[in-house]
Amino acid sequence: MTKDSLPPTHDVVVRDQNNKERKVAIPGESPLTIRLDRRELVTIMTLGTHPRELVLGFIRNQGLIEDITDIESVNINWETETADIRVKPGKGLNGISEKLSRRTVTSGCGGGTLFAQNMDELYELKLPQIKIRQSTIYALLKQLKKYNFIYRQAGSVHGCGLCNTSDILFFYEDVGRHNAADTVAGRMWLDGIAGGDKILYTTGRLTSEIVIKAAMMGIPALLSRSGVTQMGLELAQDLGIALIARARAKKFYVYNAAESVIFDEPQP
Numbered sequence: 001m002t003k004d005s006l007p008p009t010h011d012v013v014v015r016d017q018n019n020k021e022r023k024v025a026i027p028g029e030s031p032l033t034i035r036l037d038r039r040e041l042v043t044i045m046t047l048g049t050h051p052r053e054l055v056l057g058f059i060r061n062q063g064l065i066e067d068i069t070d071i072e073s074v075n076i077n078w079e080t081e082t083a084d085i086r087v088k089p090g091k092g093l094n095g096i097s098e099k100l101s102r103r104t105v106t107s108g109c110g111g112g113t114l115f116a117q118n119m120d121e122l123y124e125l126k127l128p129q130i131k132i133r134q135s136t137i138y139a140l141l142k143q144l145k146k147y148n149f150i151y152r153q154a155g156s157v158h159g160c161g162l163c164n165t166s167d168i169l170f171f172y173e174d175v176g177r178h179n180a181a182d183t184v185a186g187r188m189w190l191d192g193i194a195g196g197d198k199i200l201y202t203t204g205r206l207t208s209e210i211v212i213k214a215a216m217m218g219i220p221a222l223l224s225r226s227g228v229t230q231m232g233l234e235l236a237q238d239l240g241i242a243l244i245a246r247a248r249a250k251k252f253y254v255y256n257a258a259e260s261v262i263f264d265e266p267q268p
Helices: 051-061 096-101 119-123 134-144 149-154 177-191 208-216 230-239
Strands: 009-015 021-027 030-036 039-046 071-077 082-087 104-108 112-116 158-163 168-174 199-202 221-224 242-248 251-256
Touching (some): 030 051, 051 071, 051 082, 051 177, 051 208, 134 168, 134 199, 134 242, 149 158, 177 199, 177 208, 199 208, 208 221, 208 230, 230 242
Parallel strands (some): 199 221, 221 242
Antiparallel strands (some): 009 021, 071 082, 104 112, 158 168, 158 199, 242 251
């Protein structure tokens, strides 16, 4: 599999409030058209820093391919702005056309057009219960300050990280939270990482689409510094996913599955 990446930021010259020239960094943004056995699926806008993980995560989170070993190759070509995924002989588009026809087309922040997971299939997923200590939430939030490198340098991006109950396993940034979540999914798929005892952190709001992605990754808990939408909450309630949001420093709200949180920090 190829892993061609683009630089995350570019320097530009601006004028500040004092009319002085300054050199600042801005994040890159490039279109990438995902094609599955030459069938065009979607064009997404991305930083392009981890394109292989991104496109694999997109395919996984749309439920188009269930087993990564069915994939023969992933070729990224930035000259043509395409990501070509080839499936092994006998594992091709048989049945995928039907899956695509049953997806609802929606739009996502920075992620282009998304084919939402068929809801009947989604409700068949069985997610494990997880226990998260209040002290763990605080420790993770403290660790996360070391990440968001591109955001701190240039702004205008979202980040997602995969966490266990003590550490940040890896963290990705992209122009939209959907891309960042898909990149996490692709890395999990490549490395054979199960989600049942993990937490998905995102800098973005917890919408229904992010809840769906967490469910597709088998992750039973979401942690966000932003808020929650009504549909995101309702879907999390249906699926039993813990939602911990507006989490900063020593503050957070548990919107769903409060029984998942062990409040072990003394109150001031």
